[in-house]
Amino acid sequence: MGIGSSSDPSRYSHKTEKVDGLYSNDDTTTEEIAEALKELSDSLKAEEMFWKQKKSKDEEGLVVIATSYFRQIFESSNPEDIADALSEAELRECEEVMKVVKKYGQASEQCINFEKSSLLFGKRINANVRQQIKDTPGIQNEGGMGTYLGIPEDISGSRCNFFAFLKDKLMHRVNGWTGRWLSKGGKEVLLKSILLALPTYVMSSFLLRLEICENLASAIAQFWWSSNPSKRGIHLAKWEKVCRPRKEAGVGFRMTHEFNLALLEKQLWRLVQYPDSLVARVLKGRYYRMCSPLRTISAISTTHRRDTFCWNYTKNGQYTVKSGYWVARNLLDADEKEVLEPSITKLQAFAWKITAPQKICHLIWQLITGYVAVTRNLARNDKIFRRIDRDPLELVRYVESECQVWFNANEIIPTPPQDLNIEEPQVLSLGNIYMIDGSWTSTAQFSGYRWVWLDRLGKVQLMGTRNHIRRESALHSEMEALRWAMESMLQHSTYQSFGIDYKDLIAMIYELHAWPSFATELERMETLKICFPDFKITHIPRAQNQISDFLPRTARSFHRILYFIGCSIPVWLPRSPQI
Structure with a gap:
């Protein structure tokens, strides 16, 4: 079977039967079986190559068809030319698309049910052309009124009216929960898991107008602040403040437009x-x-590879x-953030770390932030509108009594200590290994590097420490320490095992293409790894890497350039208490 000929499974089925027959025959030699398997393997490879070429040709044909189609339509300014392009292109390209569909069905044995399929036509296609197109694939149904993956099929008219279905879906989901009378904690879960996720697929395909984003944010904010489903509720803060991350004194909701x-x-x-x-x-x-x-x-680039x-x-x-x-x-929002002195941002963020139900955390956050109608505000309203004076100490006394009740309810009776058999953590058997570590801070002048060669008994055979002009990040420093250790190992030993306490560096070594920001460094590392056919790098807990952890910090803080390789720490270098 030639690669360019049509595919027919019967062409190599007899070779499969031949292999089965040879296996069942006791007089068959190993050479005969090997020759038959080779013939079958060549046939299967040729078959695979045939379908790969057909797939490539089909994809290239679709690209040419789509590109020429778009050019004819969009590059013309005359409506009559556009109509002609649509009518001519649709007839020709419909046939080409059907050829591809039929080839796909023959190859995958998955055929399209044309009786359940439908065609969507533009308004400029006349009735005669529509019928001709329907007759070509045999699809007589016209679509456009349904939805596909949650998006209406007919994308036309005003964008605001078209995307109005997002708010309708959101309000329908909210109204389904109105009888639950959810607390703030329950509303947060509902918003983050369902309501904010509803328009995700649409927003990943279309740029929504600001008006649509504001309508969605308004509906979500109304649900959040309303305590009674039939009422609007009082919005005690701007929605932008509520959408800040929790560590920035917000709740952590997402802004629609930015998302x-x-x-x-x-x-x-x-x-x-x-x-x-x-x-x-x-x-x-x-x-x-x-x-x-x-x-x-x-x-x-300098390595003749495209950046x-x-x-x-x-x-x-x-x-x-x-x-x-x-x-x-x-970064895109140019508005300056409001700064309040003294800042209570850390206190607001701490409210979310309290071990308590979410509704209690929300209440504490609202009290700290001032987003709740406390007695002080009610007393102010009574003073202004009802001419009633209230004693502020009344609230303080009430809070003190409630706090005392809470402390009494949560008082823990100390239990007598029990003898527990706590097993000490096992120490890994390292063997001959190079322990590596780097040290980096954003304010230091240098980055510090260190490697230590340990034998099977855990004794130091050789060590090296140095510093260099500060790198871009801590991960860059760790990689530089590994590269220096590998270069040193080529000169002093034949071992190819390394240990490091930085897991990201290990992931980077084994997943090169997932770290494009380190492409230059990883390219050098790959070149160096050619000299290590049995290269191995493992994660070592920091507790077992005390020496390699202390000395890089010493090298980083050294007041001038440092480079040392030896069997012990020099007397002019500070020593770790464990050494």
Whole structure:
């Protein structure tokens, strides 16, 4: 069977039967079985290559069809030309698409049910063309009124009216819970797990207008502040303040517009990282044929490899929606944050760490923040509107009595100590290993590196310590320490086992492509690993890495350039108490 010929499983089925027959025959030699297996393997490889080429041709054909179709439609300013392009292109391309569909069905044995399928036409397609298109695939149903993955099929008209279904779905879900009379803790769970997640798929595909985002935020805020489902409720604070993270004195809800931007940035990141995907090639043919979607052209590095993009707001350089949302909230928003002196942000954040039910934590947070109608506010209202004076000490006495009751209820009776057999943690058997560590702070002038070679008995055979101009981060310093240890090992020993207490570095070594921000360093590391065919790196707890942990800090704080390799610590270097 030639690679370019049509596929037929019967062409290699007789070879499978031949192999089975040889296995069942006791007189068959090993050479005959090996030769038959080789013939079967070659046939299967040829079959696999055939379908790969067919798939590639089909994808390329779809890209050409889609690109030419979009160009004919969007690059013309004459409505009549657009109508002609639609009518001509639809007939020709419908046939091409059906060919691809039939080939897919033959290859995967998954056929499309055309009786349940439907076609969606534009308003400019006349009745004759519509009927011709229906007759080509045999689909007589017209669609457009249903939904696909929660989004209406017919995307036309006003965007505000089109996306109004988001608020309707949200309000329908809220009204289903109105009879529950949820506490603040229950409302928080409902908002974060259901209501804020409802428009996620739509926001990852479309940029919602600010009016739509404000309508969604208004509906969510009304549900949050309302204590009675039939009433609107008093909004005691701006919704932007409530949506701040908990460590910044907020509840941790998401802002709709900023989250929408973060989700769309994820799509852009995929176009940049996976330029050979089908959707990326279609969009490239229409919108950015001569450049990247970021409107930039990558330069060629000194290693003759094309540079790649990395995200500067994560540790590994990969974009995440969480980091994108942080950028949208903190860097894209030019408004200055309100600063109150003295600040109670830490006290507000501590309210969420209290070991208590969520409704109690919410109450404490509201009391600290002032987002609750306390007696002071009620007394002010009585003074203004009813001319009634109230004693402020009455509230203080009531709070004292309630606090005393709470302390009495939570008083813990001490239990006599019991003898517990606490097992000491086992010490790992390290063997011949290089213990590595780095030290880094954002204010120091140097970064400190250290490696220690231990034998099977745990005795120090050789050690090295040095400092260098401060690197970009602690992870960069750990990687530099590992690289220096590997270079030193090539000169002083033949062992290839390393131990380090930084788990991110181990993950980086085994998952190179997941850390684009360290591409240059990892490329050097890969070149160095060629000299270590049995390279192994393991995680060592910091408690077993005391020497390698203390000396890098000493090297980092040293007042001048330091470089030392020897069998013991020099007398002019400070010593750790454990050494």
